[in-house]
Amino acid sequence: MNFKGTIVGGCLVAIALVACQNVADVVTPEPSPQMAKASGKSYSDLKEGHGVYMKQCAQCHEHRVPSSTTLPEWHDKVSAMSAIAGLSKVEEKSLQTYLDEFTDR
DSSP, rough: OOHHHHHHHHHHHHHHHHHHHHHHHHOOOOOOOOHHHHTOOOHHHHHHHHHHHHHHHGGTSSSOOGGOOOOHHHHHHHHHHHHHHHHOHHHHHHHHHHHHHOOOO
């Protein structure tokens, strides 16, 4: 390998590491009983919604903090993606309940 190839290869590795680090730094919040009590929502609904988010949404999308999208945008996205992801109405409702708690209105 020549010098130019070494530099290009090194740059690609560095970019990949930075990209992985950024995704790994994103934390999708887990619901807690205290959070459920404060929100007036069922802890089991929040927990179920978090599970749907992690299992279904994260199959194709990076784990993002749900507050990175507005509430109306989430409603549109969940409605549009539910059929594609094969979510039941119960799963869709739990997912939306979870997202509602972590979204800046």
